[in-house]
Amino acid sequence: xxxxxxxxxxxxxxxxxxxxxxxxxxxxxxxxxxxxxxxxxxxxxxxxxxxxxxxxxxxxxxxxxxxxxxxxxxxxxxxxxxxxxxxxxxxxxxxxxxxxxxxxxxxxxxxxxxxxxxxxxxxxxxxxxxxxxxxxxxxxxxxxxxxx
Amino acid sequence: xxxxxxxxxxxxxxxxxxxxxxxxxxxxxxxxxxxxxxxxxxxxxxxxxxxxxxxxxxxxxxxxxxxxxxxxxxxxxxxxxxxxxxxxxxxxxxxxxxxxxxxxxxxxxxxxxxxxxxxxxxxxxxxxxxxxxxxxxxxxxxxxxxxxx
Numbered sequence: 001x002x003x004x005x006x007x008x009x010x011x012x013x014x015x016x017x018x019x020x021x022x023x024x025x026x027x028x029x030x031x032x033x034x035x036x037x038x039x040x041x042x043x044x045x046x047x048x049x050x051x052x053x054x055x056x057x058x059x060x061x062x063x064x065x066x067x068x069x070x071x072x073x074x075x076x077x078x079x080x081x082x083x084x085x086x087x088x089x090x091x092x093x094x095x096x097x098x099x100x101x102x103x104x105x106x107x108x109x110x111x112x113x114x115x116x117x118x119x120x121x122x123x124x125x126x127x128x129x130x131x132x133x134x135x136x137x138x139x140x141x142x143x144x145x146x147x148x
Numbered sequence: 149x150x151x152x153x154x155x156x157x158x159x160x161x162x163x164x165x166x167x168x169x170x171x172x173x174x175x176x177x178x179x180x181x182x183x184x185x186x187x188x189x190x191x192x193x194x195x196x197x198x199x200x201x202x203x204x205x206x207x208x209x210x211x212x213x214x215x216x217x218x219x220x221x222x223x224x225x226x227x228x229x230x231x232x233x234x235x236x237x238x239x240x241x242x243x244x245x246x247x248x249x250x251x252x253x254x255x256x257x258x259x260x261x262x263x264x265x266x267x268x269x270x271x272x273x274x275x276x277x278x279x280x281x282x283x284x285x286x287x288x289x290x291x292x293x294x295x296x297x
Contacts, residue, residue, distance in 0.1 A: 001208060002205055002208075004289060004293040005293045005294050005297075006290040007290075057198070057201060058200075058232075059200040059231055059233050060193070060231065060232065062232065134201075134289050137288035137290050138198075138288065139198060139288045
């Protein structure tokens, strides 16, 4: 059974999506969340090692699971942060045709992108981040932690 | 605030559909009562959105989660629709806050319940409680799982 009891924020590890150098900022964030989109612009401009952790709230933002899966699928082709930046920069276009358009613009193999974003492995990867956020006591997004 | 080991005060309240729900209906099952200040406040929305995401894991522990506030059941209906949640919400509306008072969760000067969690066991006895330091903060879902073991 899944353990969701309290635990520390997991240290930055090889599975994490990391951008930049410096002190680590781990952000649990929701790709469907307008507050997160605003915070993302500020966070990515900082001189920090920025760690993106998935925290989609599907009831609040129904497209969030699809957007997080799209980011992971783009990540499988080396474009994780490019997709995140794209999704946060233009929050009004998040339906499937818009995701395909973004994938094309990023030069992704569309067939692979489609298969990956609907895969169980991607859903599990997103869920692992979400569960670590739950265990750390995340109650709102974005939730930012400073980790070395 | 009611304490672990005390019998949970009985109640009969209307849910979001206007149906009467009593504590006795849950006898033989564990029930987590989530008292909260009110529908449509930003914090309450976050609280139930987070809990919705881990509802299957809470259910896997044999626990049903139910929200209670002083709002009318019409308000509960709209709040559920807005949040996209399917959690049962009970209306402690008339006499206002009577159940919250019985559980020691009501904040007189504010006119609503503080954020309080009360776990009632299969026999109707309070097994665990949690009260937020103030209505602006809510316990993360991890706090619930710590209590459920």
